[in-house]
Amino acid sequence: MTVARQQVTEARRIVVKIGSSSLTTAAGGLDADRVDALVDVLAKVRSGGEREIVLVSSGAIAAGLAPLGLARRPKDLARQQAAASVGQGLLVARYTASFARYGVRVGQVLLTTDDTSRRAHYRNAYRTLDQLLDMGAVPVVNENDTVATDEIRFGDNDRLAALVAHLVRADLLVLLSDVDGLYDGDPSRPGATRIDEVRGPADIAHVQIGSAGRAGVGTGGMVTKVEAARIAAAAGVPVVLTSASRAADALAGRATGTYFHSTGRRSADRLLWLAHASTPQGALMLDDGAVRAVVEGRKSLLPAGIAAVEGEFSAGDPVELRDSAGRPVARGLVNFDAKEIPLLLGRSTRELAKELGPAYEREVVHRDDLVVLHP
Numbered sequence: 001m002t003v004a005r006q007q008v009t010e011a012r013r014i015v016v017k018i019g020s021s022s023l024t025t026a027a028g029g030l031d032a033d034r035v036d037a038l039v040d041v042l043a044k045v046r047s048g049g050e051r052e053i054v055l056v057s058s059g060a061i062a063a064g065l066a067p068l069g070l071a072r073r074p075k076d077l078a079r080q081q082a083a084a085s086v087g088q089g090l091l092v093a094r095y096t097a098s099f100a101r102y103g104v105r106v107g108q109v110l111l112t113t114d115d116t117s118r119r120a121h122y123r124n125a126y127r128t129l130d131q132l133l134d135m136g137a138v139p140v141v142n143e144n145d146t147v148a149t150d151e152i153r154f155g156d157n158d159r160l161a162a163l164v165a166h167l168v169r170a171d172l173l174v175l176l177s178d179v180d181g182l183y184d185g186d187p188s189r190p191g192a193t194r195i196d197e198v199r200g201p202a203d204i205a206h207v208q209i210g211s212a213g214r215a216g217v218g219t220g221g222m223v224t225k226v227e228a229a230r231i232a233a234a235a236g237v238p239v240v241l242t243s244a245s246r247a248a249d250a251l252a253g254r255a256t257g258t259y260f261h262s263t264g265r266r267s268a269d270r271l272l273w274l275a276h277a278s279t280p281q282g283a284l285m286l287d288d289g290a291v292r293a294v295v296e297g298r299k300s301l302l303p304a305g306i307a308a309v310e311g312e313f314s315a316g317d318p319v320e321l322r323d324s325a326g327r328p329v330a331r332g333l334v335n336f337d338a339k340e341i342p343l344l345l346g347r348s349t350r351e352l353a354k355e356l357g358p359a360y361e362r363e364v365v366h367r368d369d370l371v372v373l374h375p
Contacts (some may be wrong), residue, residue, distance in 0.1 A: 004197060004261065007238060009253040011172035013133070016042065016251075017056040017161035017228075019177045022244035023091075024059060029066040030094050034244070038176075039098040042138070047102075051132045054168055056141045056161040076142070088142065095140050107132045110144035113277040120165070123271035126291075127166050150329050158228035158278060166235045166272050173232045173239045174250055180243040181258040182207070182226065187301030188310045198260045201230065229260040231276055236266030271371040275333055278318035282311025282338055283328075284364070286323070291323045294330050295372050301332065302364035303344035303352060313338045321365070332370035335362060 018038060025031045046053050050350065061073060061080055064087025074080055092108045099106050107127060111278040132139045141164055143157060158175060184207055185192040198204055209222050213363040229239040242250045242257025286294065290305025301321065313319055314337050321330040336344070344352060351363030 002197075002255070004238070004259045005253040005255060005298075006252065006257075008172060008240060011170075011238075012050060013052045013054070013168060013170045014045070014172045014174060014251070015054045015056060015161055015168065015170045016174045016247070017157060017176060018244060019157070020062040020115055021178045022176060023057070024062045030059065031089060032065045032094065032098075035094050036101075038097050038244060038247065039095070039101075040249065041315045043099065043102040043104060044248070045251050046104075046138070049237055054129065054139045054141060054164060054170065055095075055369070056089065056157055056164055058142070059140055059155045060084045060087040060091050063090045063094075081095070088138045091142075092140060099138060105137045106140050107137045109139050110166075111141060112144045113273070113279070117273065120205040122273065126167055129164075133168075133361075135243075156228075158224040159231065162232040162235075162237075162239075163227040163273055163277055164272040165232050165237045167270075169266070173229075173237050174247070175228060175239060176244040177225060177241075179222065180211075180245060180246055180256065181241055182222065183277040195258050196255065198229070198258060200261070200263050231272070233262050235272055236262045236264050238262045272302075274318065275334070275370070275371045276374065278331065279281045280308065280311075280320040280331060281313035282319040282334075283320040283322050284309055284334070284341070285322050285324070285326075286329070288324060291329055294321060294370065296307045298367060300367040301365040301370065302349060303347050303364055304349075306341065306345050306364060308345070309338060309341045311338060318366070321370075328373055330370055330372045332365035335367055336364060 012099060013319050018163065023030060023034050023038075042053050042055065045051055061083045061303060064073075064083035064085065065073065067086050067090070068083055070079070070083060088110075092106065108124075109132075111125065119127070129139050131143075141160070143160055151369055161175065177240045179187055181194040182195050182198070183192040184202065187194075188278060195204065204226070210228055225241055232239050239260040240250045240257050241260070246256045284301070284306050285308040286301070286305050287307050290294070290301060293299040293305065294301055309320070315335055318331055319334045320328045321332060323329050341364065343356070344360070
């Protein structure tokens, strides 16, 4: 066993993500046998009491297609939400029954980006997941598709899984799909070779990564899985990417799938969510001095450094911070409504407090709510 695979066997808190195509039939309904096969593997992994599992599961929309008479995944958000509303109950009921065979309880956790980029919500999400694990339950996490709008969606559960792995301070992320790893070419063509290990982005810079899954019932493909692996690895969480049929081998540390080494340091803050899960609702254009203060000095953004404002947003929304050339340099949660900011442009907080009151003697974006975007 390689050192990398040994790290898999030593992982104590593991996030496992399963895609829609690995849980459903061709007609779109849940495949009970497939769900049971996954649960058999996960129950065995945690049976000794030393390992914890968080399951990020797709399949809610796919599970709701057949009951609603839909032949394929709808493109419009309203019908997707209707399918998710029906399918989410079916999905969790299936997991509840399947894990009950082992005397294990599950707890449903539905998230939106808003739940995890705002400070208080982020802490609460962590406490809930941590408490479920402490009480011996298996959290089943999914995006809250029934209420999420286009503006507050993760977009795919691969990225959600990477961010959940960071949130719960996992030791390992396992991404399960219908392909047994990352290949250096189209895996359906002769001569394509599976890549066993990825130590950094340079290892796969030459790889042409396909963008669509095979089954057509999910939103992800290899692109989203590699991006999720990059996010998790940069946050200090190693990743195994393989097929659902080889989940047992992957979790046992056998040489299956593609292993992504961690490339960054583990942290416990929520700024990873702000960088990767939030959708900016507007933009603030900064002068050169403010760009240096924010990017190099890691300082808060003050009104004096803002040259212009774009978009319509409310206090607490994520906004993009741009340099004089229009390039995004940072992202943060803004403390004022868009309509208030033109009154503040180029002025000191002391001057604003004197004229408008003490509520205006504060940062437009506090450094604790700001993340620098690296090219």
